[in-house]
Amino acid sequence: MNRLLTHEQLHFDISELYARKMRKILSEFHPKTLNEAKLQLKRIHHKVERERIYFQNTYDKETQHGTLTKQQQRWQKRVGKALSE
Structure with missing residues (x-):
């Protein structure tokens, strides 16, 4: 359960x-205009969300949903470091 x-x-x-x-x-x-803001915000959101989903899926794949202890620890360090930066 803890894992x-x-x-x-x-x-x-x-x-x-x-x-x-x-x-x-x-x-x-x-942005300089409302139309520019709308277009750019959609692009920004889609880009960041695609990256987030890819990162989450890679995490699950590489750790086999947390069952590979060493990989899980590696990911914990990686994400912890990124959060502290």
Whole structure:
């Protein structure tokens, strides 16, 4: 049970990582017009969401949904480091 919780917590942490990426992008976003804003926001959202989904799927694949202990630990370090940067 603890292994499953650890694995699922990292899914949450990965989503937090991508939420931070989105906030950073949006903090630097200064469109000149409303139409420009609409188009760019859609593109930005789709790009970040595609990256997040790919990262989540890669995590599941490489850890076999948390059953590979060493891979799970490697991912925990990787995501932890990214969150602390």
